Amino acid sequence: MSNDPMIHFDRVTKRYPGGFEALTEVSFKLGRGEMAFLTGHSGAGKSTLLKLIMLMERPNKGQIFVGGQNLDRFSRRQIPYFRRHVGVVFQNHQLLFDRTVFDNVALPLEIAGVAPREIGRRVRAALDKVGLLKKEKVFPITLSGGEQQRVGIARAVVNKPPVLLADEPTGNLDPELSEEIMKLFQQFNQVGVTVLIASHDLALISHMRHRVIRLDHGQLQIG
Amino acid sequence: MKDAVQRGAKPSQGNRRSQPAINETPSRQGASAGLEQSSLEAYFSHHRQTAKSSLIRLFSTPLSSLMTWLVIAVALALPMGLLVLLTNVTGLTADLEGSSRISLYMKLDVEDQAAFQLSQEIKKRADVDSVHFINRVEALEEFKSISGWGDVLAYLDNNPLPSVIVVQPDSSVTNAGQMETLAKSLGETPGVESVQVDLQWVKRLNALFEVLGRSTLAIALLLGVAVILIIGNTIRLAIENRRDEILVVKLVGGTDPYVRRPFLYTGFWYGVVGAMLAWLLVNGALWWLSGPVNQMASLYYSRFQLSGLSLEATGLLLVVGAFLGCAGAWMAVKRHLDEIEPR
Structure with a gap:
């Protein structure tokens, strides 16, 4: 069981309506507890690959397994329950600006039906991990870019997903902040979370010493 | 640090022990989550919170909410007022039948x-x-x-x-x-x-009331449809305004019912508060009419008095308001909300 990969792409092809082929026959495995970077030029298919794992898109050919489960088998109604096991961090962090940091981070727990008294404890634990415990009552608009991204990360990990995905999480940040954010991902990886980060920041990736999955025009580059 | 992450794993989900994993079939997760007491508690708590926050949201834009409420109130008050008048006059002629x-x-x-x-x-x-x-x-x-x-x-x-x-x-x-x-x-x-x-004239009068009753019903049905459309359109705008929020909620695992809930409650509040205002309008109109009616009754040596909305009629008004609100919201949600999918 533990030899099962956490994420397994088996000859996956994704073609968008209109004929653009974002991914062609992509196959790879990412082990449980592994951390990897997904790189490539813009338009290489990084976002599409992440969207396929999130079930935001469906492949045209091939199969995807996450945690040993074939994603084909998830009906539309089951997708939300699947998504609760996958944390996602976005480049534009997708925070809701009409509610506090606490409420933003609490959202996945409320959705999952966690008891209200339990929510406070877990939200503070997540905010503590990203170093924003003191900012729980403020609104995201008053935070810096790096802080906003850390709120996004807290929200992605608050319900302890076994898989954490990130789409250009450092895209808008300066190198110093970027490294801080990457270290945060590393910390989650160290406690057993499988992490896959799409990024084109090659300088940063090269000194992180993790596996690199490289896409070029929708095809996997070996090496 | 290591402890912190693993300790937090939900104890109820046996699949996550030392190594986090996605093993359960999603349908079973859904079912077991529903049976858990804490989930049930959270479910009702979310209903309560959503009901409250959607009402607060309506009051946070008082002017536009009030306009919608008034439109609904007028649409509900018109057939309700006709019904009350008709009930009053029918009661009056019942007395006349016996005097033949x-x-x-x-x-x-x-x-x-x-x-x-x-x-x-x-x-x-x-x-x-x-x-x-x-x-x-x-x-x-x-x-x-x-x-x-x-x-x-x-x-x-x-x-x-x-x-x-x-x-x-x-x-x-x-x-x-x-x-x-x-x-x-x-x-x-x-x-x-x-x-x-x-009895001929009493029969004719009754036939006339039958016609008026049917007309009132027809007007009520038409205005009911109007209320559904008004609320549906208002909810559609609310959905557009909260598009970002809907996307985020769907991305972090919000089910369709979860996403729909605040909008259904918004529709519910539009209907219920609209019905309350309609009640005020009808009673206000009756109060306004009561003076002349009493004067007329005294000229005819009658002890006739205009009776207001009964308890049943008030209940009916509120139930109809709530139903129309939910129906309008449901229509908008079906058409516009389910289309919004993260891309």
């Missing part, structure tokens, strides 16, 4: 003396209040004076008119059905040629 009289035309060969005696016997009946006997001579005189055919009658050898017993029913006879029964029973009395009940 029955005329018994005797056979021509019955002597006035015998007919008078019969009238006295009829008077003893429990369902009869009083009788008025008109003998043949009186009948002829009355006919002459009213019809203007007196000259023609002079050519006739004998009086063609029968004697008449006019019966005033007891006050216990209140509706048309009871009147008919009484008239039929009187008509079977020996010596009576024919019976005439003075």
Whole structure:
């Protein structure tokens, strides 16, 4: 069981309506507890690959397994329950600006039906991990870019997903902040979370010493 | 650090022990989550919170909310007001039915003396209040004076008119059905040629009310559809305004019912508060009418009073308001919300 990969792409092809082929026959495995970077030029298919794992898109050919489960088998109604096991961090962090940091981070727990008294404890634990415990009552608009991204990360990990995905999480940040954010991902990886980060920041990736999955025009580059 | 992440793993989900994993089938997760007490608690807590926050949201834009509420209130108040007036007037005519009289035309060969005696016997009946006997001579005189055919009658050898017993029913006879029964029973009395009940106009009035009742129902249905459309459109705008939020909620695992809930509650509040305002409008209008109505009633020597919305009618108004609100919201949610999918 533990030899099962956490994420397994088996000859996956994704073609968008209109004929653009974002991914062609992509196959790879990412082990449980592994951390990897997904790189490539813009338009290489990084976002599409992440969207396929999130079930935001469906492949045209091939199969995807996450945690040993074939994603084909998830009906539309089951997708939300699947998504609760996958944390996602976005480049534009997708925070809701009409509610506090606490409420933003609490959202996945409320959705999952966690008891209200339990929510406070877990939200503070997540905010503590990203170093924003003191900012729980403020609104995201008053935070810096790096802080906003850390709120996004807290929200992605608050319900302890076994898989954490990130789409250009450092895209808008300066190198110093970027490294801080990457270290945060590393910390989650160290406690057993499988992490896959799409990024084109090659300088940063090269000194992180993790596996690199490289896409070029929708095809996997070996090496 | 390591502990912190693993300790937090939900104890109820046995699949996550030391290594996080996605093992359970999603359907089972859904089912078991629903059965958990804490989840059930969270479910109701979310309902409560959503109900509250969607109402607060409406009050946070008071002017536009008030306009929508007023439109709904007017649309609900119109048929409700008509219904109340109709109920009032129907109650009024029910009294009139009982005040009608029955005329018994005797056979021509019955002597006035015998007919008078019969009238006295009829008077003893429990369902009869009083009788008025008109003998043949009186009948002829009355006919002459009213019809203007007196000259023609002079050519006739004998009086063609029968004697008449006019019966005033007891006050216990209140509706048309009871009147008919009484008239039929009187008509079977020996010596009576024919019976005439003075009910025609009451029947016509009732038929008119039937038409008005149906019209009110038609208006109510049309305005009900209008309310659904108004609320549907308002909810559609609310969905557009909260598009980002919907996307995020869907991305972090919000189910369709979860995403719909705040909008359904918003529709519910539009309907219920609209119905409350409609109640105020109807009662306000009744209060405004009560002065002239009382004056009119006193001119007719009637103790008639305008009755307001009954408890049942108030309940009906609120239930209808809530239902229309939810229906409108459901329509908008079905059409616009389910289309919003993260891309």
